[in-house]
Amino acid sequence: MSAGLAAIGDYVAGHGVAVESHRQADGSGLSRWNxxxxxxxxxxxxxxxxxxxxxxxxxxxxxxxxxxxxVGGTLTSRMRDTAAAGNAYAKTGTLTSVSALSGYVTDGDGRPLVFAILLNNHLDAVKVIEDRIVVALAEFSVGGAGTLPTSVPEPATPPLPADVECSWLKPARC
Structure with missing residues (x-):
């Protein structure tokens, strides 16, 4: 495992990642140890x-x-009927009270954007927040006065009950 971690460290350092700013304990993208x-x-x-x-x-x-x-994978039921639908290509990550969404989206002016959203220690369903951020990026246009839009639709599903573990449900709900 140490050889694999060293290879990951060398690779990301070669691409400008500040290896001193993070801890890579295993090969998983989202882990309690990374x-x-x-x-x-x-x-x-x-x-x-x-x-x-x-x-x-x-x-x-x-x-x-x-x-x-x-094609949609973990994003199949997310951001439908928005500027991000068919436009945002991203990887999800979910642990109890941790959620991540990172990837690529094209804004309203046709510029390619890169994003990473990492949310920790949350008690509420935060996929809605992630989706709103990505939709806002997809809708953003400098020609549109340079302000972020507020027309992001509400989610189709209600928030999860407080006593439900995310891993018990389909990823679209978490």
């Missing part, structure tokens, strides 16, 4: 765009709102 700031995810995701395999990898990411489970 501590990586959101800005370092953005640094890595931006750098990956120059890799020769980027296009194939990007196309393999879940696509927001795509009803085909093989």
């Amino acid at each position: 501590l990586v700031p959101a800005d370092q995810f953005v640094t890595l995701l931006r750098a990956l765009r120059s890799e020769e395999w980027f296009d194939a990898w990007h196309e393999a990411l879940p696509v927001a709102g795509d009803p085909d489970r093989m």
Whole structure:
């Protein structure tokens, strides 16, 4: 395992990630033992765009709102009927009281954006917040006065009851 962690460390350092700013304890993206700031995810995701395999990898990411489970994956029922649907390509991560969404979206002016959202120690369902952020990025337009939109629809599903563990339900609800 130490050789694998060293290889990961060398790879991300070679792509501009400040290895001193995070802790990589295993190969999992979201883990109780891994501590990586959101800005370092953005640094890595931006750098990956120059890799020769980027296009194939990007196309393999879940696509927001795509009803085909093989395409939408964990984002199949998220951000439907918004500017992010079919536009946001991202990876989710979920642990109890931890949620993450990182990836790529094109804004209203056609500019490619990279984002990383990491939410910790929450008691409420936070997927709605993640979705609103990504939809706001997808709708943002400098030509539109440069302000973030407020027209993000409410989620189709109600918040989870406080006594329900996220892993008991389909990922679309967590």
